[in-house]
Amino acid sequence: MTTTRVISKTVTFVRPFILDGFDELQRAGSYIVDTEEELIDAVSVAAWKRISTVIQLNRHGGIEYVPINPDQLSDALRRDGAQHDPAGPVSSASAKGRHDRARRMLGLLPLTKAR
Numbered sequence: 001m002t003t004t005r006v007i008s009k010t011v012t013f014v015r016p017f018i019l020d021g022f023d024e025l026q027r028a029g030s031y032i033v034d035t036e037e038e039l040i041d042a043v044s045v046a047a048w049k050r051i052s053t054v055i056q057l058n059r060h061g062g063i064e065y066v067p068i069n070p071d072q073l074s075d076a077l078r079r080d081g082a083q084h085d086p087a088g089p090v091s092s093a094s095a096k097g098r099h100d101r102a103r104r105m106l107g108l109l110p111l112t113k114a115r
Helices: 070-080 095-108
Strands: 004-013 029-040 047-059 062-067
Touching (some): 004 070
Antiparallel strands (some): 029 047, 047 062
């Protein structure tokens, strides 16, 4: 018997967006994303494998569950700027990316003694 779980999270877009598989541009707002995972039988540790990820869209008076690519969703959220995924890489074009790059460059400068 396979054990599965569903993890739901809410994502928010401040601007309209579109992902592969969508028929039309979606309005800015909050959306529920469900990820179904399956327990991998491992001897030493419990591990979960993603089976599917869907986003809930309100269409034609009902809720439609549309399959999405979670990597594409993360990219769209970073481009939108509504939130930052702390687990994901920091874009070098973002404010944090520019700040981190400046700190690294300052660390490369030789130290001089004050006279």
